[in-house]
Amino acid sequence: MADEIPVYDPAAVEQKWRTRWHERGTNSVDLAGPRPYYALMMFPYPSAEGLHVGNLFAFTGNDIFARFQRMQGHTVFEPLGYDAFGIHSENYALKMGVHPTELIPRNIANFRRQLERGGLMVDWRHSVDTTDPAYYKWTQWVFLQLLRRGLAYKKKAAVNWCPTDKTVLANEQVIAGACERCGTPVEQRTLEQWFFRISEYAPRLLENLSWIDWSETTKAAQRNWIGRSEGAEIVFLAPLGGDRPPDPNENAAVLDSAEIRVFTTRPDTIFGATYLVLAPEHPLVPAITTTGQRPAVSAYRARSTKQDLVTRRVSREKTGVFTGAYALNPASNTLIPIWIADYVLMEYGTGAIMAVPGHDERDFEFATAFGLPIVRVVAGDGEEAHSPLAVPFTDNENGRLVSSGEFDGLSVRDGSQRIVAKLAARGAATVVVNYRLYDWCISRQRYWGPPIPVVYCDLCGMVAVPEADLPVRLPYLENFKPDDSGVSPLARDESWYIAPCPECGKPARRETDVSDTFLDSAWYFLRYPSTDRDDVAFDPALTKTWLPVDSYIGGNEHAVLHLLYSRFITMVLHDAGMLDFEEPFQRFRAHGHIIRDGAKMSKTHGNVVNPDVYMDQWGADTLRAYLMFLGPYQEGGDFRDQSISGVRRFLDRVWSSVAQMRDDGEPQEEVTRKLQQTIRKVGEDIPRLSFNTAIAAMMEYVNVLRRGERTPQRAEVEPLVQLIAPFAPHVAEELWERMGHVASVFDSSWPAFDARLAAEDTMDLPVQVRGKTRGTVRVPRDIAQADAYAAAMATPAIAKFVTGEPTKIVFVPGRLLNIVL
RNA sequence: GCCGGGGUGGCGAAAUCGGUAGACGCACGAGACUUAAAAUCUUGUGGGGGAAACCCCAUGCGGGUUCGAUCCCCGCCCCCGGCACCA
Numbered sequence: 001m002a003d004e005i006p007v008y009d010p011a012a013v014e015q016k017w018r019t020r021w022h023e024r025g026t027n028s029v030d031l032a033g034p035r036p037y038y039a040l041m042m043f044p045y046p047s048a049e050g051l052h053v054g055n056l057f058a059f060t061g062n063d064i065f066a067r068f069q070r071m072q073g074h075t076v077f078e079p080l081g082y083d084a085f086g087i088h089s090e091n092y093a094l095k096m097g098v099h100p101t102e103l104i105p106r107n108i109a110n111f112r113r114q115l116e117r118g119g120l121m122v123d124w125r126h127s128v129d130t131t132d133p134a135y136y137k138w139t140q141w142v143f144l145q146l147l148r149r150g151l152a153y154k155k156k157a158a159v160n161w162c163p164t165d166k167t168v169l170a171n172e173q174v175i176a177g178a179c180e181r182c183g184t185p186v187e188q189r190t191l192e193q194w195f196f197r198i199s200e201y202a203p204r205l206l207e208n209l210s211w212i213d214w215s216e217t218t219k220a221a222q223r224n225w226i227g228r229s230e231g232a233e234i235v236f237l238a239p240l241g242g243d244r245p246p247d248p249n250e251n252a253a254v255l256d257s258a259e260i261r262v263f264t265t266r267p268d269t270i271f272g273a274t275y276l277v278l279a280p281e282h283p284l285v286p287a288i289t290t291t292g293q294r295p296a297v298s299a300y301r302a303r304s305t306k307q308d309l310v311t312r313r314v315s316r317e318k319t320g321v322f323t324g325a326y327a328l329n330p331a332s333n334t335l336i337p338i339w340i341a342d343y344v345l346m347e348y349g350t351g352a353i354m355a356v357p358g359h360d361e362r363d364f365e366f367a368t369a370f371g372l373p374i375v376r377v378v379a380g381d382g383e384e385a386h387s388p389l390a391v392p393f394t395d396n397e398n399g400r401l402v403s404s405g406e407f408d409g410l411s412v413r414d415g416s417q418r419i420v421a422k423l424a425a426r427g428a429a430t431v432v433v434n435y436r437l438y439d440w441c442i443s444r445q446r447y448w449g450p451p452i453p454v455v456y457c458d459l460c461g462m463v464a465v466p467e468a469d470l471p472v473r474l475p476y477l478e479n480f481k482p483d484d485s486g487v488s489p490l491a492r493d494e495s496w497y498i499a500p501c502p503e504c505g506k507p508a509r510r511e512t513d514v515s516d517t518f519l520d521s522a523w524y525f526l527r528y529p530s531t532d533r534d535d536v537a538f539d540p541a542l543t544k545t546w547l548p549v550d551s552y553i554g555g556n557e558h559a560v561l562h563l564l565y566s567r568f569i570t571m572v573l574h575d576a577g578m579l580d581f582e583e584p585f586q587r588f589r590a591h592g593h594i595i596r597d598g599a600k601m602s603k604t605h606g607n608v609v610n611p612d613v614y615m616d617q618w619g620a621d622t623l624r625a626y627l628m629f630l631g632p633y634q635e636g637g638d639f640r641d642q643s644i645s646g647v648r649r650f651l652d653r654v655w656s657s658v659a660q661m662r663d664d665g666e667p668q669e670e671v672t673r674k675l676q677q678t679i680r681k682v683g684e685d686i687p688r689l690s691f692n693t694a695i696a697a698m699m700e701y702v703n704v705l706r707r708g709e710r711t712p713q714r715a716e717v718e719p720l721v722q723l724i725a726p727f728a729p730h731v732a733e734e735l736w737e738r739m740g741h742v743a744s745v746f747d748s749s750w751p752a753f754d755a756r757l758a759a760e761d762t763m764d765l766p767v768q769v770r771g772k773t774r775g776t777v778r779v780p781r782d783i784a785q786a787d788a789y790a791a792a793m794a795t796p797a798i799a800k801f802v803t804g805e806p807t808k809i810v811f812v813p814g815r816l817l818n819i820v821l
Numbered sequence: 822g823c824c825g826g827g828g829u830g831g832c833g834a835a836a837u838c839g840g841u842a843g844a845c846g847c848a849c850g851a852g853a854c855u856u857a858a859a860a861u862c863u864u865g866u867g868g869g870g871g872a873a874a875c876c877c878c879a880u881g882c883g884g885g886u887u888c889g890a891u892c893c894c895c896g897c898c899c900c901c902g903g904c905a906c907c908a
Contacts, residue, residue, distance in 0.1 A: 217902075220825040224904040231908080264908060277908090316906060343906040353908045361822080362906050394822095436907055556902075629846070630833060635826085638833065646846045652861095693835070696845035703845090706862095766841040771889040773841045797875095810888050816840050820888045 008655040010619025014730040018116060026744050029123045031529060031542060033075030038546050039066035040525055040585070042554030042562070043081045043128070046107040048092055051114035053609040053639065054594050054601065057627045061591055061689060062553045063120045064628065067726035068686045070121070071750040077546060078121050079528040081128035082108050085136075086517035087165055087181060090448035094481060100448050101476065104131055114611060119620050119729045121746070126531045130520035135527065136450035137471035138537040142523050142569060143442075143515060144453060145576055147464055151197045152442075154462075159441060161189040166482035167446050168193060191486050194443035194452060194513065198568045202226050202435035204582075205567055214588040215634065221559035227436025231265035232420045233350060234429045236276055236327040238288050238338060258284050260327055260338070263349030263434060266356065266396075267423075268415035270331040271404040272377035273354035274367070276338045277320065279346035280304045288338060290324030297321050297340060304342040318343060318366040329354075330428045331405075331419060341366060349434055357392065364392040377403050378412065440565065442516045445488040447480035449514030457501035457508035466502050472510070488512040522565040525549055525584060526573075548581045553689075556590040563588070589689055592636025594627070601639075609639055621728035622648045628691035628727060647695070651731055653702050654724060657712045658735045667715040674704040675719060676758035679751050682723050691727070698723055714739070719751035767792045768818040769801040777817075785811040792817055 021027055041062040044055050059080070066078040084104045093100040108129065115122065128135050146152040160169040162179040169179060174186050198205075206226045209219045237257045260276060278285055280301045289297045300321040320341030329336050343362055344353050357367035357374040367374050376389055378399035393399070396412040407415050423429035443452060451472045453465035465472055475496040480489045490497060490512040501508035529542040548570075554562075566584050574582040593600070596607040614623045626647040631637020667675075678701040685694035701720065705712055718739060725732035725745045736745035764776035765788060775798045777791045789809060793799045802819055810818040 217825055221903045224824060227904075227907065229907075262908085266908080318906085341906095343908095345907065348907045355908085360908070362908075365906090434907080436904085559903075632834085640833070640847075643833065643847045649861095650846085692833090693845080696835075699845055764841085768840080768889070771887090773889095776841070808888060810840090812840060816889090818840080818888050 006659060008652055008731070010621060010731070011616075013734045014117070014119070014620050017730040017733045018119075020733070021744075024744070026746065027078075027121050027123050028125060029077050030075060031077070031545070035074045036545055037066075037069045037074035037076045038529075038548075038550045039069060039076055039078045040528075040549045040552045041078075041080065042552075042558060043083050043521070043524060044111065045086070045088055046082045046084055046104065046111045047088070048096070048103065048107050049608075050107075050110050051118075051611055052601070053611050053614075053627070056114075056118050056611050056623070057594050057636075058553065058555065058591050059115070059118065059120055060624045060627055061633045061691060062551075063624075063729075064691060064726040065551065065553070065686060065689065067121055067729065067746060068750070070746055071722065071725070071748065073749065076121070077126075077529065078123065079126045079128075080115065080120065080122045080124075081524060081528070082111065082130065083517065083521050083524075084108065084129055084131045085449045085520050087167065087444075087446060087448070090446060090480070091165070091181075093448070099476075099478075099480075100131075104129075117615055117620055118611065119624065121729070126528050128524055128527050128531065130517075130524065131448075133471045133473055134534060135524075136474075136520070138527065139450045139515065139520050139523070140453040140465070140470050140472060141467060141537050142519065142573075144464055144467060144470075145578075146196055146572060147454075149572065149576060151200070151572060152194060153197070154192055154194050156190055157193050157195070157441070158188050158190050159193055160186045161191075161486075162186055163484075166484060167444050168441060189486065191445075193441050194515075195439040195441050196568070198440045198565075199435060199437050201568050201571055202228070202437045203433075204571060205437070205564065206435075208567070208583055212583050212588070213586060215556070215590040217556055218559045218563065218588060218590050221556070222564060225437065225560040225564065229265050229434050229436075231263055231432060231434065232267045232416075232423075232429050233261050233263050233432045234267065234270065234330065234354065234420075234423060235427070236260045236262060236330065236354065238284075238325050238327040240287060240325075258288055260284060260288075260352055261350045262352045262354045263432065264354055264356075266359065266412075266416070267420045267429065268401060268404075268407075268410070268412050269356040269359045269377050270329065270354065270419055271401075271407075272356045272358045272375045273329055273332075273336065274357060274373045274375055275336045275355045276327050277341050277344045277353050277355050277363075277366070278323075278338065279344045279351040280340050280342055281346045282340070282351045284352075285323065285340055288323055288325040293322060293324035297323055300340060316343075318362070318369050320366065320370065322370075330423055337372070339366075339370075347438065348436065358389055359392050359394060361392050361394070364389075375403065377401060440516075440568075442519055443513040444516055445486055445513055446482055447474075447477060447489045447514070449517065450474065450520070451490065452511045452513050452515050454511040455499055455501055455508045456511070457504060457506065459506060460501055460503040460508075463502050463508070469502065474514070488514065490514070518561055518565050519569075521562050522569040523573075525552075525566070526570075526579075543579065547579070548583060549585045550587065552585040552588045553591055554588075555593070559590065589634060591633055591689075592631065594630075594636055594639050596639045598638065614644070618644055618648050619651075619730075621731045622651055625651065625695060625724075625727045629695045631692060633689045633691050650695075650699050650702060651724075651728055653706060654717075654720060655731065655735065657702065657705060657717050658721065658738060660711050661714055661717050661739070662711050663714050665713050667713045668710070671705055671712075671716050672757055673760060674701050675716060676754055678723065679719060680753045680758065683750065683753065686726065695727065721745065722748060722751050763814065765791075766816040767795075767798050768816060769798065770821055771818060772801075774798045774801050781814060783813075785809065785813075785817075788817050789819070792819065 039062055041059055066076045070076040089100050089104060093103050143152060160174045162169055162184055164182045164184040165179060179186055206228055209222060238260055239257045320339045323338045323340060325338045326335040327338050355363040357363040358376045359378055374389060378393055379402045380395055380398050399412050401407050401410045401415045407418060420429050420431060451474055453470060453472045455463045455465060457463055475493050477489055477493055482489060497510040497512055498507055499510050526538040529546045530539040533539050570584040571582045573579045596609060599605050599607060601608045626644045629647055678697050681697040682694045705716055721732050721735045722745060732745050761781055762778055763781050765779050766773055766776050775795060777795055779788055779791050788811060804821050806819050806821060808820040
């Protein structure tokens with residue numbers, strides 16, 4: 001090192017180390033290495049626009065964490081792949097008039113280039129591409145495992161249909177009655193669809209949330225989605241065949257009657273149930289409807305089943321029709337009318353409710369609209385028991401039962417229990433738990449996805465494609481545009497869909513639907529370690545070593561879709577004896593999102609950041625560190641062009657510290673102490689993903705290091721280079737090499753924290769008078785209270801506030817002294 | 822409506838088993854270097870008052886607990902995200 005200080009040239013340094021890492025295999029993981037650590041990040045959809053700065057933000061956080069784990073002595077596996085099937089790609093291909101089989105490889109190549117440029121420690125030998133037959137062969141295999149276990153089934157179902165994308169959508173993909181992709185109002189259509197029985201797993205999917213180490217926001221979203229509610233099913237008997245209101249004096253039990261089961265979370269309010277409501281599609285409706293009401297009821301049913309979901313969900317106006325029938329309220333023993341209305345959903349609970357207008361807003365609205373009786377059966381403390389209700393009373397914390405016979409005076413909770421117990425004794429009620437989670441509709445009438453591996457034979461019926469015959473390859477279709485028919489474009493290619501029946505060999509017909517993209521991504525983490533194996537989906541030994549995933553990082557936009565499906569598929573494979581764990585991700589952290597100028601980045605806002613531009617101008621290391629510095633990783637932040645210079649300045653200062661470094665002296669005590677504190681801080685912050693404060697701590701250290709005219713010593717800068725390495729890997733490698741090291745800095749051990757070197761003998765003890773800080777005194781760290789007090793009183797600036805005798809002295813050793821007067 | 826997360830300088834943000842509020846960075850001001858500018862270095866910067874030493878106010882709003890509250894409790898307001906005619 002001569003007098004000339006070499007200039008930090010990011011472009012040259014980064015180019016050099018990309019090549020070097022490749023040549024040396026620095027990022028190639030030894031899957032048999034010690035202390036395996038699987039650091040997974042959500043794989044991207046390779047869009048034509050290229051890598052988004054938001055992707056880079058997400059990946060960089062994971063990369064820092066992974067590199068840190070490696071320097072802690074772990075063998076770290078940090079794979080990345082491409083989620084390239086799906087409507088997004090297909091629509092883009094349609095728009096551009098390019099076939100997806102051409103488009104996707106092009107996009108992937110561009111992504112790969114940008115990702116490598118970002119300096120990620122990814123082992124590309126273990127990548128996946130969901131559109132590769134070598135991958136989707138196993139996606140089809142996963143489907144067959146569910147089929148075999150009775151967890152995949154086909155049924156005619158009212159499904160969400162997007163008229164723009166011309167496809168079925170899962171409930172998860174319908175936001176406020178509209179398609180999450182294009183915003184078009186969703187219609188209801190009845191089609192034959194494939195479903196997975198995820199609802200059967202609802203209790204486990206919910207319960208496990210109590211012990212997995214995930215972001216609270218994500219767990220809350222899943223809990224909301226699964227939607228558990230505790231309550232009771234109560235039986236109401238409805239006498240049949242009468243065209244007149246039954247005589248209450250008549251013995252209802254002797255009449256032929258229908259059992260109407262309702263679900264309620266408020267059995268305590270049963271004395272206030274003044275009518276029943278069935279969903280229009282409820283199967284008992286034809287049986288109970290009286291002759292006189294038949295025309296009105298049929299008209300209403302016809303209308304509401306045709307009605308699309310939007311009208312039904314967005315306009316909350318209450319409509320309904322009286323069936324003419326009555327049911328016996330098993331608690332109050334009175335006859336109450338039975339109505340049908342579309343505010344009661346067939347898909348949830350029993351498709352029937354007991355309406356308690358006094359204590360439920362919806363029932364209140366309905367009762368008001370149709371002039372049905374509103375009875376109060378819960379009253380608040382000190383409230384007149386029979387005070388009329390202008391609005392439904394829903395305070396179930398303080399409420400007490402009234403007008404409820406023997407149950408009067410009980411709390412909501414006790415009342416519920418006692419009433420259910422009493423009804424249960426005569427078989428009229430059962431305690432039940434309901435979930436809002438519906439089965440997962442996985443079929444899509446589109447082109448760009450894995451064909452569902454099933455064949456229909458006139459003789460043998462539905463036959464699963466044998467595993468040995470997988471993959472069922474997606475044929476090349478010139479015209480893959482979807483149409484309104486509700487049938488997949490694959491149904492146009494007879495040469496493809498006519499196939500021999502696997503059982504009898506006679507010509508049969510392939511399933512022409514493809515599966516949902518979310519199935520591709522529900523198991524990809526199992527594939528990464530085993531990409532070398534083409535005979536199994538996942539190698540048992542490798543899976544035992546590497547899974548479950550140690551750390552998973554991704555966006556919260558996948559909190560309910562991808563994460564829930566992945567957990568479900570894992571549980572199924574666990575139950576099938578193929579995995580020895582049932583939760584795929586031990587730890588999950590949701591990262592935040594990068595916005596710019598206070599708005600989400602989008603082409604319409606014109607505020608999209610192309611990472612290439614910033615890597616050209618500042619270097620990848622600077623961009624990485626800046627993204628991590630601009631805000632808390634789990635909250636995201638605002639990308640501001642102006643602020644990036646501060647991070648570059650910091651790296652410049654690290655660079656010149658190394659360039660000027662000397663080997664001929666002792667490290668300075670204050671610098672050493674600060675260094676130790678920084679080692680501790682950075683080592684604590686990285687596992688917490690608190691990257692912004694870790695960078696701030698390193699900046700503080702560099703400020704101390706560069707203070708004054710002195711030349712830094714090796715022992716002062718060498719650990720610094722290791723600390724910055726996860727954040728700025730290229731420049732750290734370069735500096736590490738310039739300091740004389742041959743091996744990669746990532747094969748060095750993270751600097752050890754030495755508490756003795758970090759400790760200081762003296763400190764500035766804050767002194768408060770009456771709780772207000774009035775100054776500090778320089779005292780030994782382990783000073784006793786009396787000495788601290790004496791020191792404070794010896795400081796005029798503090799003593800002058802002590803105007804009388806102290807009544808109390810609060811002393812927290814090492815923290816503060818408070819003199820109370 | 823229910824469930825999460827959040828509200829701190831001009832800006833991005835630190836600090837929560839209760840203990841000097843505003844670390845670090847941006848921007849801005851002053852100075853050094855320079856013919857000059859850029860870069861770099863030094864230094865200042867929450868608001869108000871004061872010549873100054875200093876004083877007062879301040880973590881969305883209003884109360885409370887405490888020697889001491891950004892942090893805990895009660896009652897509100899606002900922003901972001903999830904769920905939503907789910908009984």
